[in-house]
Amino acid sequence: MSRPSDHIDSAPVPSGDGITQPKLGFVGTLRWFWRQLTSMRTALFLLLLLAIAAVPGSLVPQRSSDPNGVTQYFTDNPDLAPVLDTIQAFDVYSSAWFSSIYLLLFVSLIGCVIPRTKHHLQALRAKPPKTPARLGRLAGFMSRTAPAGTDAATAVAAARTVLKQGRYRVALFESPTEFSVSAERGYLRETGNLVFHSALVGLLLVVGFGSGFGFTGQRVLVEGQTFVNTLLAYDSFNPGRFFDDTELDPYTLTLDDFDVSYETANLEAFGQPVDFTAGVTVTPRGGDAKAGAVRVNDPLRTGGTSVYLLGNGYAPTITVKDPEGTVVFTDSVPFLPQDANLTSLGIVKVPDGLEEQVGLVGFFYPTQDESSTGSYFSSFPDLEYPVLTLNVYAGDLGLDDGVPTSVYSLDTDTMEPLATRTSDIQPLELKPGETQELPNGLGSVTFENATPDAADGDYSGSVPRFASFDIHHDPTQGWVLLFAVLVLGGLLTSLFVPRRRLWVKAIEQADGSVLLEYAGLARGEDPALESAVTTLADRHAALLKRSARVVSPVEPA
Amino acid sequence: MNLNELSILSLYSAMAVYAVAFIAFSIDLAKRSSAVDAADTESAKTEAGEAAAVGSAGGTSTLTRISARMANDAATPYGRSASLRVGVSLTVLAWALQLVATVLRGIAADRVPWANMYEFAMTGTLLIVTVFLFLLTRIDLRFLGTFVTGLVLILLGIAQQYYVEVAPLPPALQSVWLVIHVFVASLATGFFALGFALSFVQLLQFRREDRVGTDKPGRLKFLKTLPAAVTLENLAYRTNIIGFILWTFTLMAGSIWAERAWGRYWGWDTKEVWTFIIWVIYAGYIHARATRGWRGSRSAWLAIIGFAAVMFNFGVVNVFFKGLHAYSGL
Ligand code: HEM
Numbered sequence: 001m002s003r004p005s006d007h008i009d010s011a012p013v014p015s016g017d018g019i020t021q022p023k024l025g026f027v028g029t030l031r032w033f034w035r036q037l038t039s040m041r042t043a044l045f046l047l048l049l050l051a052i053a054a055v056p057g058s059l060v061p062q063r064s065s066d067p068n069g070v071t072q073y074f075t076d077n078p079d080l081a082p083v084l085d086t087i088q089a090f091d092v093y094s095s096a097w098f099s100s101i102y103l104l105l106f107v108s109l110i111g112c113v114i115p116r117t118k119h120h121l122q123a124l125r126a127k128p129p130k131t132p133a134r135l136g137r138l139a140g141f142m143s144r145t146a147p148a149g150t151d152a153a154t155a156v157a158a159a160r161t162v163l164k165q166g167r168y169r170v171a172l173f174e175s176p177t178e179f180s181v182s183a184e185r186g187y188l189r190e191t192g193n194l195v196f197h198s199a200l201v202g203l204l205l206v207v208g209f210g211s212g213f214g215f216t217g218q219r220v221l222v223e224g225q226t227f228v229n230t231l232l233a234y235d236s237f238n239p240g241r242f243f244d245d246t247e248l249d250p251y252t253l254t255l256d257d258f259d260v261s262y263e264t265a266n267l268e269a270f271g272q273p274v275d276f277t278a279g280v281t282v283t284p285r286g287g288d289a290k291a292g293a294v295r296v297n298d299p300l301r302t303g304g305t306s307v308y309l310l311g312n313g314y315a316p317t318i319t320v321k322d323p324e325g326t327v328v329f330t331d332s333v334p335f336l337p338q339d340a341n342l343t344s345l346g347i348v349k350v351p352d353g354l355e356e357q358v359g360l361v362g363f364f365y366p367t368q369d370e371s372s373t374g375s376y377f378s379s380f381p382d383l384e385y386p387v388l389t390l391n392v393y394a395g396d397l398g399l400d401d402g403v404p405t406s407v408y409s410l411d412t413d414t415m416e417p418l419a420t421r422t423s424d425i426q427p428l429e430l431k432p433g434e435t436q437e438l439p440n441g442l443g444s445v446t447f448e449n450a451t452p453d454a455a456d457g458d459y460s461g462s463v464p465r466f467a468s469f470d471i472h473h474d475p476t477q478g479w480v481l482l483f484a485v486l487v488l489g490g491l492l493t494s495l496f497v498p499r500r501r502l503w504v505k506a507i508e509q510a511d512g513s514v515l516l517e518y519a520g521l522a523r524g525e526d527p528a529l530e531s532a533v534t535t536l537a538d539r540h541a542a543l544l545k546r547s548a549r550v551v552s553p554v555e556p557a
Numbered sequence: 558m559n560l561n562e563l564s565i566l567s568l569y570s571a572m573a574v575y576a577v578a579f580i581a582f583s584i585d586l587a588k589r590s591s592a593v594d595a596a597d598t599e600s601a602k603t604e605a606g607e608a609a610a611v612g613s614a615g616g617t618s619t620l621t622r623i624s625a626r627m628a629n630d631a632a633t634p635y636g637r638s639a640s641l642r643v644g645v646s647l648t649v650l651a652w653a654l655q656l657v658a659t660v661l662r663g664i665a666a667d668r669v670p671w672a673n674m675y676e677f678a679m680t681g682t683l684l685i686v687t688v689f690l691f692l693l694t695r696i697d698l699r700f701l702g703t704f705v706t707g708l709v710l711i712l713l714g715i716a717q718q719y720y721v722e723v724a725p726l727p728p729a730l731q732s733v734w735l736v737i738h739v740f741v742a743s744l745a746t747g748f749f750a751l752g753f754a755l756s757f758v759q760l761l762q763f764r765r766e767d768r769v770g771t772d773k774p775g776r777l778k779f780l781k782t783l784p785a786a787v788t789l790e791n792l793a794y795r796t797n798i799i800g801f802i803l804w805t806f807t808l809m810a811g812s813i814w815a816e817r818a819w820g821r822y823w824g825w826d827t828k829e830v831w832t833f834i835i836w837v838i839y840a841g842y843i844h845a846r847a848t849r850g851w852r853g854s855r856s857a858w859l860a861i862i863g864f865a866a867v868m869f870n871f872g873v874v875n876v877f878f879k880g881l882h883a884y885s886g887l
Pocket of ligand 1: 003004007038039040043047105106108109110112113192193194196197200490491494495524525840843844847
């Protein structure tokens with residue numbers, strides 16, 4: 001039996017094992033160690049350890065899933081965080097200790113599966129084992145008397161037929177006084193179990209190495225903008241260890257429009273978004289353009305990549321001119337949403353063309369409203385009454401220091417506030433299509449209206465939207481799915497296919513009659529074993545009766 | 558009165574009926590104890606009877622397979638009981654009311670009624686009762702009535718704290734995988750709940766069987782009218798493995814959904830972590846059953862810990878832990 005020696009169905013090891021063992025040599029020690037590692041007890045222990053080890057990662061933020069949470073944790077717990085960090089508490093699932101548990105578990109798993117597979121392959125070719133001498137003590141034991149005129153050999157042959165029909169593998173045995181058939185079925189149970197465990201190994205390997213062959217990248221597109229799938233076009237790009245840039249398929253993707261619909265009928269959920277759809281056009285290299293859509297929960301698969309819709313917001317088009325009216329800056333600037341009603345924050349940096357470097361910190365309110373304290377907020381996420389306010393700073397933008405700076409932030413410490421809530425001049429306030437002078441005669445700023453011809457008061461198309469996309473490439477995803485299906489399939493077969501042995505024995509009695517004995521033995525969980533024995537006996541009896549009639553036709557009355 | 562209000566009314570009625578069913582089941586347990594007392598005085602003269610009966614029930618360990626004989630291996634046979642029948646009838650009635658409540662909520666919201674904490678609780682407990690009633694058609698598990706109705710009442714009571722008005726699904730939840738993943742998870746929870754109850758009774762029964770022959774009789778007399786520990790263990794195992802398979806599927810369906818929604822099939826989000834932990838605990842349970850020295854009480858403890866983790870995942874992780882799953886609006 002090649003199951004682990006402490007498997008419940010294995011024969012018990014003679015007691016005293018391990019205590020009075022003779023001295024083990026080096027190889028013996030290794031073998032002993034290997035036996036321990038591949039025992040059921042070790043597997044169980046490691047499984048439970050794995051469950052426990054996974055807990056801390058849910059209590060402490062993880063760098064992989066919640067990097068901002070980690071930063072926050074360091075701020076909130078300045079003393080504790082560094083200590084936790086040394087034990088990799090913020091990277092639990094890639095930590096040395098977590099990895100060693102699952103690696104050990106999988107070594108144990110492989111060590112367990114290989115001998116069992118060998119054994120199973122032999123069992124598949126072997127005959128069912130010899131009928132036990134006494135069936136009386138086995139499950140579902142019953143005895144009947146064969147119909148008169150049936151001899152033991154015929155009875156057993158008939159039993160063999162019944163069992164074969166039930167897809168049992170059978171072997172006949174005979175001795176001077178008794179004939180018997182030994183049958184076994186449910187090899188699929190063990191096959192399923194082995195497939196299950198092997199597929200787990202496969203899953204681990206693909207998941208472990210798989211991510212190395214792919215990449216993830218992010219890109220923000222304003223309506224009308226186009227992205228070419230090349231390295232430089234990404235806002236951020238994270239290649240896997242084995243990823244090769246030349247594999248990028250340079251298709252182009254244009255964001256044609258971005259549609260959002262908001263709930264307005266149900267007052268309990270007023271303003272809640274109910275649909276986001278990014279209408280896009282994809283053009284493969286040298287191919288024809290094709291319209292497509294990217295939705296939440298519904299990525300676009302193209303050019304070996306999957307394109308996900310990650311976020312969206314408004315990108316007001318802002319134009320800055322110098323006092324002569326020359327355009328020194330014009331762009332649709334993505335503003336980052338700050339709340340559910342899309343109060344949004346954006347930065348404009350004008351390094352050249354004006355007398356001084358100018359930085360604008362803008363707040364955009366798609367539907368502006370004013371609180372009792374006089375501060376603005378947005379009361380609805382759609383463009384009902386859009387207002388843009390701009391705080392103006394002048395001075396050094398810090399772009400020339402060679403340190404990369406984010407387009408979404410502005411360091412105002414070294415700049416002079418020209419128009420802010422605390423300076424003499426209040427922030428500039430603009431509605432779509434309006435222009436305002438910058439303080440100090442620096443120039444002017446315009447909040448462009450994207451649909452200048454719309455009816456008065458209709459702002460619904462006045463400000464372009466942007467969508468941020470996550471673009472992923474993971475060549476191993478199909479494999480992961482395949483192994484997952486094998487895991488599930490293996491599990492189902494191994495838990496629900498009953499594996500059992502059945503025996504039918506025909507014993508010639510002194511009086512010439514034939515005594516039939518039936519019994520079964522379950523290997524693993526088999527709630528239906530006893531009824532299987534009964535069914536077998538019934539079918540057998542029916543067959544014997546039928547053939548008895550055929551052999552000796554009813555005599556004329 | 559709109560559909561949602563009808564749903565609420567129906568749910569309150571269901572809770573009231575569950576409460577009465579709970580009382581009926583409790584009375585039944587009390588009656589079982591007195592039936593045991595009566596039987597004990599009866600057989601006091603034929604002292605040997607009981608020991609022999611228990612011996613045959615508890616002794617044959619692994620070879621004993623569950624079969625139609627299941628009720629017969631109780632140490633003290635227990636006859637018909639009016640309160641038991643009342644309990645079951647009321648549970649069926651309450652189940653029907655709850656089904657109506659859940660369906661109405663779904664119609665009112667124009668989507669599946671399991672998209673926030675309140676709705677999970679409603680659908681989840683409905684499935685627990687469904688699994689219970691389904692199992693009753695095959696085996697007599699009515700003695701678990703107190704547990705099932707009690708658990709469902711507590712969970713529905715807690716759910717009231719998280720009541721939210723009907724709202725449309727945010728785009729992130731608009732997916733067939735919400736329908737599949739959450740439903741299967743709730744169904745798995747139904748099986749785990751009963752597996753837990755069976756394992757729990759198994760432990761009690763095991764302790765009682767252990768004490769037979771000593772003169773410490775133990776207080777939970779009704780245990781004598783319940784199946785032997787081995788039978789309970791086999792039943793618990795079968796219930797739990799169905800739960801395990803459903804859970805495996807839940808985990809995979811969740812991964813497929815995560816891939817579609819977030820672009821990665823697995824990211825160790827808190828909810829994913831706990832789904833994984835639960836899966837591993839039950840895998841441990843299944844192994845324990847196959848490990849010498851672990852079958853019996855020890856593996857039963859793992860089933861109990863597993864269910865505790867399921868409840869923790871549902872209650873505590875949803876509410877208090879930060880993660881991507883949190884935006885279901887509780
Ligand atoms: C990654 C870790 C493992 C997991 C998640 C796991 C999970 C499972 C599950 C779910 C089952 C029940 C389904 C079936 O029978 O196929 C099972 C059964 C089994 N496992 Fe594992 N296993 C793991 C590792 C191991 C290891 C290391 C061993 C070897 C010591 C092992 C040996 C067995 C055996 C012998 C059975 C059959 C139990 C029976 O007869 O009922 N497993 N395992």
